[in-house]
């Protein structure tokens with residue numbers, strides 16, 4: 001059964017149409033990669049699925065884990081098991097990562113009718129996930145993303161994913177800004193957190209490098225607001241060799 | 256029965272007496288315990304007589320009253336104050352038995368919801384809301400859970416700390432009170448201070464003797480007793496040489512109060528090497544979402560850092576009142592004395608706040624730190640107004656000021672009005688100011704992680720105010736954090 005089913009999704013930011021009839025289906029247990037030229041609408045897709053205000057859906061439907069995703073508020077989507085790894089993680093001065101995540105997790109748990117985690121339980125969980133991503137616990141005591149390097153921010157996103165333990169993770173250019181070693185650590189992190197029969201991942205990326213560690217089952221090309229081509233892992237390699245021009249032309253998509 | 260209970264806690268004793276009175280059916284007599292409506296010399300005499308004050312105190316009050324008659328309402332602050340009819344108010348109404356409610360069911364559900372969110376126990380809720388008979392239960396509770404209170408009192412006395420209502424102190428320690436009362440905030444200081452001098456109802460007196468470190472946070476167990484501090488509160492705290500005390504005023508819970516005008520005066524004195532830490536949580540009724548009702552809170556707070564190396568630290572969390580007007584200040588006379596001011600002021604709906612501090616550097620090497628965090632939402636107005644003055648003789652003065660404003664929405668106002676008067680070139684004065692908005696990015700990020708909008712706003716605002724909140728005593732910091740969130744409910748989206 002599909003965990004996420006997007007049908008004919010269109011949206012607009014203000015009066016600018018970005019997604020133009022995008023369809024995509026993801027089953028539990030699968031890893032999908034989306035690639036595509038700058039400005040194609042990849043981040044817009046992620047934000048729209050997350051329910052970001054201002055990203056108005058103008059057509060189509062999205063079903064997530066049996067629910068009408070578009071009916072839900074952003075925090076309800078999170079509680080339903082949707083996680084966004086941000087292309088540009090946001091800073092929240094004065095709020096420690098631990099406080100932020102504990103409140104977030106307990107809010108989610110409450111929404112799902114689960115008991116809140118105690119302070120001790122939470123710290124153990126945070127330690128384990130930070131360890132998995134080789135992020136110093138001291139970093140988690142600092143304010144959310146404030147003064148973090150680009151790569152640290154991305155690793156922090158993955159620690160958050162580990163703690164929140166979503167069903168579906170949409171990771172927007174999580175590989176950008178990572179050094180070679182960090183890329184490997186993050187790749188392993190994604191695998192160990194998300195490669196489970198009841199979970200799925202949608203990786204948004206420009207390069208093959210992350211896919212070397214997190215092997216996708218499917219690769220899609222998003223151009224001009226639609227999926228213009230889908231294939232197996234070999235499609236990513238082909239794109240890396242040849243770029244987007246010929247596919248975008250062949251599929252008749254134009255921006 | 257109550258007569259037999261040995262209670263050293265002054266406030267508790269007074270409260271217990273009131274309950275006893277009521278039980279013995281003296282309620283009709285109690286109901287006459289009102290000064291006639293309006294303000295006159297007779298009102299002042301009535302109050303002084305009720306409090307069995309010595310002659311000098313009455314004279315002092317009358318002098319203040321006569322002075323007040325010659326003054327005009329200040330209009331310089333960035334506030335829009337509707338005219339107040341001083342003749343249309345009661346200035347003394349001691350035990351307010353008359354308007355007790357019968358049960359919590361009669362309390363405004365809005366207020367109950369806030370109590371719940373703050374996690375206030377039911378019995379305390381009843382007292383705060385003014386429910387019939389609740390006081391007795393609560394007083395008993397104070398004795399059971401807080402036979403602590405009596406223990407506390409014993410501990411304080413053993414340490415030599417005097418902790419009394421100001422009325423009692425005037426009777427029991429007249430010399431000590433006389434020495435400092437009105438010395439920090441003179442009666443002619445301003446309109447509301449003069450009014451307070453004339454008609455102050457009650458308040459607190461603390462004296463910490465030389466070399467004594469007060470063994471506990473004062474008044475951390477006083478949430479209940481705060482009820483009757485009333486309209487014209489008067490506080491005087493004196494820390495003698497080398498003494499230390501931490502005092503907390505106020506209450507996170509919104510309290511029912513029919514008095515529209517609150518004009519408190521707080522005076523602090525520190526001698527050589529002494530320190531006072533004074534924390535306030537102010538959450539008086541702010542009025543409704545349309546700006547109707549609410550308390551006018553015009554407070555004069557000032558500290559005299561008289562001794563060398565003495566220190567006063569003001570921390571305030573101001574979320575309540577329709578109009579707030581207060582500038583907890585430090586007169587830094589002592590050599591190397593230190594003044595600190597940490598403030599969070601939240602305004603929502605139609606609230607107005609004009610708050611800040613004055614650091615008056617007269618002493619050589621005196622230092623001050625000012626951290627002000629203003630949070631405005633709705634159609635409110637929030638002003639920081641601060642003065643840093645360095646006297647010609649004060650060598651080597653340092654000040655650091657940081658004023659940050661956070662805006663929620665685009666119909667509110669934030670203003671920063673710093674006055675800097677430096678008459679000694681050796682001074683180092685730093686001033687930083689920022690204005691920011693809660694960004695859509697931050698809100699969405701937090702909500703994507705699972706926080707509903709109000710929790711997300713509360714979290715971000717608490718982060719913004721953290722430097723100030725962490726100055727509060729632990730147990731109040733937690734409540735204050737919740738309070739910020741509650742005060743801003745409905746302000747976004």
Ligand SMILES: Nc1ncnc2c1ncn2[C@@H]1O[C@H](COP(=O)(O)OP(=O)(O)OP(=O)(O)O)[C@@H](O)[C@H]1O
Nearest residue numbers: 013016018036037038039040041042043044045087
């Ligand atoms: N707030 C906005 N207002 C107007 N246009 C926007 C806004 N946000 C995005 N867009 C536009 O929408 C289009 C898609 O942007 P999006 O960020 O989704 O691209 P992307 O595929 O993620 O690109 P990249 O690979 O560079 O990250 C772009 O043309 C962008 O300029």
Ligand SMILES: [Mg+2]
Nearest residue numbers: 042043044087
């Ligand atoms: Mg993008």
